[in-house]
Amino acid sequence: MSPFTRKPAESVAAWGETQLIAAIRGWLGAVSPRAPFGIGDDCAVLPPSRGRQLVTVDPVIYGRHFDDSVPPREVGAKLLKRNLSDIAAMGGRPVAAVLAITLDGRTSRRWIELFYRGLAATARRYHVAIVGGDVAEGRNTVAASLTLLGEATGPRVLTRSGARLGDWIYVTGLLGRSRASGHHYRFSPRLEEGAWFARRPEVRAMMDVSDGLAKDLGALTPRGARPSIDTGVLPRRAGATVREALSDGEDYELLLAVNHRADRSRLEQAWRDRFSRTRLTCIGRFAPAGSRGQASFLLADYSGYEHFR
């Protein structure tokens, strides 16, 4: 479904800003608290945080993160889920979000309604309050940027740094062909899994895979090390080649470093007991930088997604 309509009467321009914002609040329903705790004042007022806070921001842009083939409800859902995946990657839980949207006046009211209804359904499911927003006009574009606030679920927040030489590299789920398969909007952010890892002392560092494993792994790799990956065990989505699993991106899986002294079988058993339907795969380890492993590969050859290139 295209975001744009040729019938002026069905466009957001026929409404104007005030009526559009009133409609948005209706579509959001219960996930949109009343002002000043939500939309409708200069700021939203939130209670003091319970612990350390997490903040992340990610957009969806027409032609980049979605096209006419993605149902508008799924575009709204994806916008929130992309950000939820970042909260999951720290082992946190989401709390509240604000949304800035830029629309061409020709955007169809039906499209934008479904977008917000999809966002609201996802917000309900993951207990996120939509507390603020901004609507602006932009030519030939539908772009929305969501800032998600979260908090730590326990004493520990997992960051990208902390891995050491020799540590094992694990990944959840399957990799590759995310866009071709529709996974890029159908995925479920790994919130419970991320919070579970944050409570496991064996896990030293974590991130989500969004730009492709080969590119993202660089951020987890400690100084003096290089990731040695066994491409033969890479958990690939149906039909995905090794190259696709390494560089497609939009996997929204968790990538983690596990202490090389840890009892791996104990970790893996505990995982299976808790998350029996999701794979957890050891795909390699951090080897010394100068070494040559059997299954090594040059990350740069699979550099993943890079904007402006």
Added chain:
Amino acid sequence: MSPFTRKPAESVAAWGETQLIAAIRGWLGAVSPRAPFGIGDDCAVLPPSRGRQLVTVDPVIYGRHFDDSVPPREVGAKLLKRNLSDIAAMGGRPVAAVLAITLDGRTSRRWIELFYRGLAATARRYHVAIVGGDVAEGRNTVAASLTLLGEATGPRVLTRSGARLGDWIYVTGLLGRSRASGHHYRFSPRLEEGAWFARRPEVRAMMDVSDGLAKDLGALTPRGARPSIDTGVLPRRAGATVREALSDGEDYELLLAVNHRADRSRLEQAWRDRFSRTRLTCIGRFAPAGSRGQASFLLADYSGYEHFR
């Protein structure tokens, strides 16, 4: 200065995302804390809040909030100051911000550097940490959306609701001709003033004037009342007509309701003692909805700025 360059070598496309993000961190300098407290991890980690939190989001879009006549440093400054004005309107103080930017690949590196340097200078001045961001590609556009987190400065947060029939209406500074005069990017957000009002028990409600006084006043007006404004005392910027003062928008001044039982001269004297260089003007009061005052006017005739119209 146009954001776009015709020389590919001087464009952000010649850099790619990784190099652009590294450059942005350099331009932001000390206002960009190291990960995980700033840019560079899946989320930024913030300490627990000290009190009630405030959240707001506002964009700047090329062709809408700035054009080639606005120096790029001032575009970056304006983006943050628009949001600071919303924090000021609640009587809060700013804490941290995240920034999502969408750029055409033809955007000049010089323009974007000056934009971020202007943002950084303003962030330094107002003690705001830039803790996260996202850079995305978009055709024919330069648009940035900033989410600002803040906190209450004391026991009270001032909201738009709380005014009562008979209350006095006050406004800070001057109104009108904001775009014509350059005030729309040269203004200073009223943070100290807003925090001062939040400590004054006479003040019952507050907001900032961004869409034009006539439109914004509606949000402050209690049920059963209408604002009765003495247009003769409206504090107008040099050259501004009454119509411009009522409807131009982008004033970024504070608009407040003062208890009709309060000692106005005491409030005004305290204001002059504290803020001698800024005007505080009583422009009218909330009269009964059915009444006709001498200086009344129809708000709808001066409806201020409305998107998509």
